[in-house]
Amino acid sequence: MKKRYLITAVILLSFLSLFVGAIRISPADLLDLRSEETEIFLISRVPRLVAILLAGAGMSIAGLIMQQLSRNKFVSPTTAGTLDATRLGILVSMLMFTNATLFEKMAVSFAFALLGTFLFMQILDRIKFKDAIFIPLVGLMFGNILSSITTFFAFKANVIQNMSAWLQGDFSMIMKGRYELLYISIPVLIITYLYANRFTVAGMGEDFSKNLGLAYKRIVNIGLILVALITTTVVLTVGMIPFLGLIIPNIVSIFKGDHLQKTLPHTALLGAIFLLVCDILGRVIIFPYEISISLMVGVIGSGIFLYLLFRGKAYA
Amino acid sequence: MIQVRELTKFYGRKAVVEKVNVNIHRGKITSFIGPNGAGKSTLLSMVSRLMDADTGEVLLDKSKVKDMKSNDFAKRVAILKQSNFMNVKLTIRELVGFGRFPHCKGRLHEEDERMVDQALEYMGLMDMQEAYLDELSGGQRQRAFIAMTIAQDTDYILLDEPLNNLDMKHSVQIMKILRQLVDDLGKTVVIVLHDINFASVYSDRIVALKEGRIVKDGPTNDIINSESLREIYDMDIPIQQMKNCRICVYFNS
Numbered sequence: 103m104k105k106r107y108l109i110t111a112v113i114l115l116s117f118l119s120l121f122v123g124a125i126r127i128s129p130a131d132l133l134d135l136r137s138e139e140t141e142i143f144l145i146s147r148v149p150r151l152v153a154i155l156l157a158g159a160g161m162s163i164a165g166l167i168m169q170q171l172s173r174n175k176f177v178s179p180t181t182a183g184t185l186d187a188t189r190l191g192i193l194v195s196m197l198m199f200t201n202a203t204l205f206e207k208m209a210v211s212f213a214f215a216l217l218g219t220f221l222f223m224q225i226l227d228r229i230k231f232k233d234a235i236f237i238p239l240v241g242l243m244f245g246n247i248l249s250s251i252t253t254f255f256a257f258k259a260n261v262i263q264n265m266s267a268w269l270q271g272d273f274s275m276i277m278k279g280r281y282e283l284l285y286i287s288i289p290v291l292i293i294t295y296l297y298a299n300r301f302t303v304a305g306m307g308e309d310f311s312k313n314l315g316l317a318y319k320r321i322v323n324i325g326l327i328l329v330a331l332i333t334t335t336v337v338l339t340v341g342m343i344p345f346l347g348l349i350i351p352n353i354v355s356i357f358k359g360d361h362l363q364k365t366l367p368h369t370a371l372l373g374a375i376f377l378l379v380c381d382i383l384g385r386v387i388i389f390p391y392e393i394s395i396s397l398m399v400g401v402i403g404s405g406i407f408l409y410l411l412f413r414g415k416a417y418a
Numbered sequence: 419m420i421q422v423r424e425l426t427k428f429y430g431r432k433a434v435v436e437k438v439n440v441n442i443h444r445g446k447i448t449s450f451i452g453p454n455g456a457g458k459s460t461l462l463s464m465v466s467r468l469m470d471a472d473t474g475e476v477l478l479d480k481s482k483v484k485d486m487k488s489n490d491f492a493k494r495v496a497i498l499k500q501s502n503f504m505n506v507k508l509t510i511r512e513l514v515g516f517g518r519f520p521h522c523k524g525r526l527h528e529e530d531e532r533m534v535d536q537a538l539e540y541m542g543l544m545d546m547q548e549a550y551l552d553e554l555s556g557g558q559r560q561r562a563f564i565a566m567t568i569a570q571d572t573d574y575i576l577l578d579e580p581l582n583n584l585d586m587k588h589s590v591q592i593m594k595i596l597r598q599l600v601d602d603l604g605k606t607v608v609i610v611l612h613d614i615n616f617a618s619v620y621s622d623r624i625v626a627l628k629e630g631r632i633v634k635d636g637p638t639n640d641i642i643n644s645e646s647l648r649e650i651y652d653m654d655i656p657i658q659q660m661k662n663c664r665i666c667v668y669f670n671s
Contacts, residue, residue, distance in 0.1 A: 173505065234505075299524025303516060305506050309468050309499045314519040314570070315492030359507040359550060363524065 103357045108371040112155070115378040119154065120147050122382055124390040145278045153273060153281045154381050155374045157340050160287035160332040162373025163294055163366065165347020166354075167325045168219075170305035170362065172226055175355070175410075176238035178347035179219075179333045183245035185344070187218020188330075188337045189265065190252045197259055204283060207338060215330035218248060223326065235411070271341035271396035273381055286335045290328050291370060298362035301325060305360065342396055343377070345403030350376060352410050419444055420465060420495075420574065420608075425474035427460055434460050436630040437474070444573070447600050447607045449617035449638075452627035453651060458610045459578050461627065465608070466497035466576050478574075492520035495574040496567040510554075510562045511547040514538060517569030537569040541595065557588030564595060575599065576608045581616065589613075593620045618642045619663045626650045642666065 120143070121127055127147070131139035165178035172182070179185050191214025195207045202210075222241055229240065256265045294301075303311050304321045311318040336343065350373045351365075358365045377395070380402060384393040420442035427435040435457040442448050442465075450458040463469035465476055467483055476483040483491060496517075508516075514537050518530040526534070538544050541561045551559055560580060567575050577596075581589045597620055599605040611617045617624055617638070624641040626634035633650055634641050641647075642664045647655045655668045 175505070299516075299519070302506075302508075303519060303524070306516075309497070312468050312488070313466070313492065313497045314516065315487075315489035316519070317488065355507055359509065359512070361508055361512045 103354070103368060103372075105367055105371070108368060108375065111375050112371055112378070115375060115382065116151055116155070119151050119378055119382055122385055123147065146276075149278050149281050150273050150276045150381075153276045153284055153340060154377050156284040156287045157336045157343060158346065158374035158377030159291060159370035160284070160373075161336055161343055161346040162350035162369045162376075163291060164329045164332040166351035166362070166366070166369050167294065167301060167329050168347065169351055170301050170360070171322050171325045172223065172237070173305055173307065174232075174234060174237050175352055176234060176348065177241060178345075178351075179329065180344045180346075180348055181238035181245070182219060182222045182241040183248055184215055184219045184222075184329060184333050185337060185342050186245040186248040186252070187221075188215040188334050189269070189342070190214050190218070190248050191334070192338065193252050193256055193259075193261070193265060196261055196264065197255070204338070208283065208334060211338065212330055212334040215334050216327060218244075219326050219330055223322070269342060269396075270394045271343040271399070272394045273340060274392050274394075276340065281339050283335045284339050287332050290331050294328055295363075295366055297321070297324065298366055302360065302362045305362075340395070344396060344400050345407055346373060346377065346399055349403055349406045349410065353406075419479060420606075421477040421480075422461075422465060423475050423477065425461065425464055425471050425476065427457070427464060427469070428472050434630050435464065435471075438627075438630075438632055440625055440632060440635055442574075442606065442608055443623065444606050445600060445604055446622040447596060447609065447620060448623045448625060449621035450608070450610045450625050450627060451612075451614055451617050451650070452633075455629075456627040457630040458627050462497070462576055462578050462608065462610055463499075466495055467491065468497060468499070489520050492570070492572075494572050495576065496570045496572040497576040497578070498563055498567055498580060499578045505552070507550050507552060509548050509550055510543055510565070511538065513551060513562055514543075514547075514565045514569050517566035517571075520570065533569050533571060537565040540568055541565040556583050557585070557591065560584060560588070560592055561595075564592070568599070572605075574606045574608070578610045579612060580609065581611065581613065589616065596620065614642075614647075614666050614668070618666060639664070 125142055127139045127143055131137055132143060134140060168177050168179065168182060169175055188211045191211030192207055194214065195202045195210035199206050222244055225240060225244065226237060252265065256262045300316060300321045303314055303316050304318055308318045351369050354365050354369045354372055358368055380398040381395055384395060384398040387393055422438055422440045425435055425438045426433060438461060450462065452458055460469065464471045478494065511534065514534050515526055518526055518533060522530050538547050541564060543561060543565055551562060554562065580592055584592065593616055596607050596609065600607055621638050623636065624638050625632060626641060628650055634646050642657060644655055644657055647666065653668060654671050655666045656671065658665045658667055
């Protein structure tokens with residue numbers, strides 16, 4: 103898994119992504135800056151591509167941080183309740199402010215995502231039975247509890263319809279002016295890279311970290327904040343994308359190990375590639391209609407997840 | 419010298435370590451021995467500040483450990499715990515490289531790489547430096563961890579039951595290496611041991627604990643005799659002299 107192959111793949115797929123869609127746009131159309139095609143290209147296709155790249159890289163990195171800090175290969179925003187906590191946060195922001203602005207939604211759901219993930223880590227601390235499969239199951243249950251709370255109050259407040267928009271990840275709604283929040287993941291990715299070595303050390307346990315003079319608790323908290331930030335921005339702009347944070351870091355880990363400073367670029371790139379492929383397939387299969395990204399990723403991702411599970415516990 | 423003063427630790431209402439005073443001398447191997455639950459590991463954890471003491475203090479070369487920056491402390495004292503439960507996929511070289519973390523925060527400079535090379539060479543791991551930790555046998559993994567503490571380049575190395583799960587050959591190998599670290603490199607080694615004969619053969623000093631208190635503390639030869647052992651273990655253990663070694667024959671006592 104060479105970095106330059108991954109970069110080449112990202113570039114080729116990006117190009118493909120820009121020119122696939124219900125409306126035919128060819129590179130030649132772009133020469134005329136005032137054509138309708140150019141307009142669609144700039145308002146819809148480019149934002150969509152940027153959103154896919156950032157969401158793919160971001161969710162994969164979020165998963166990687168969580169797996170490192172929880173020391174469990176099966177923990178990710180999907181299996182630790184982070185995504186569900188974010189949705190609960192969005193609901194609360196909608197109930198608190200009648201017409202919640204993006205910033206208000208962002209702030210409240212970020213707080214919930216952080217709180218939810220933190221709570222999960224606390225639960226993790228208390229569990230004596232540290233089985234590789236057991237822990238993500240606990241996380242899934244925790245997520246389902248949050249999710250049913252969300253559904254209950256959404257039902258009471260008659261906003262079920264609105265909430266389901268955030269249940270399904272969907273890139274077809276991405277347009278200029280509706281995705282810019284995702285740019286927050288760029289500084290987050292940079293910070294993650296700067297902290298990569300600290301996360302790797304923290305991933306080897308509290309005693310191990312303290313021996314090397316690392317402020318373990320602070321690093322864990324920083325990691326959780328980064329995860330919550332990425333998850334919130336993605337859920338708010340695109341919606342839930344399951345499994346991505348789970349499978350991508352695992353695949354990279356199989357080939358490249360767990361030295362974060364070395365595997366971070368691969369994880370980000372592979373996440374972007376995987377999401378691009380899923381998105382392009384989703385747009386092509388029932389052309390000119392679209393299959394939502396969360397469905398595509400869910401189907402392909404759960405298949406890969408099952409495969410990872412059956413590879414046996416020796417690896418996990 | 420590490421000076422332990424009146425160190426106490428409670429688990430609930432029970433004191434697992436109670437008012438312990440002990441000095442760790444430089445350039446020696448000091449073994450902590452004693453029955454299960456005597457508080458050996460707890461004491462070691464407190465000395466290495468993995469665990470906070472309830473009362474008392476630890477002095478490292480006369481300065482209080484509590485007041486030291488954790489990064490500075492990490493350059494002087496390394497601790498290896500018994501359950502390095504690891505499912506992290508790192509190569510031996512990467513792991514040893516993390517021993518340099520207190521010095522360089524993970525960005526290895528030329529000098530750090532040289533220290534890593536030296537540590538790998540010293541532990542005979544040069545040929546397998548690219549192997550992943552999860553592919554190694556228990557003895558190899560233990561050597562990799564010791565190589566990491568060598569790269570950490572501390573004066574003091576504390577080890578909590580490093581012979582756990584190792585067979586005889588590897589146990590002897592590890593103990594010989596620790597002896598070399600003290601004799602060749604001038605390190606100070608503190609080690610929690612279960613097998614009293616390893617303590618007898620390899621250590622300079624022995625500290626014996628029982629029910630959270632120190633019952634014996636002195637040069638190895640003063641401790642390895644039937645009287646002292648009866649006090650520590652409540653067993654009558656005959657001692658056999660074999661060349662320079664005193665072997666405790668506890669199997670049928």
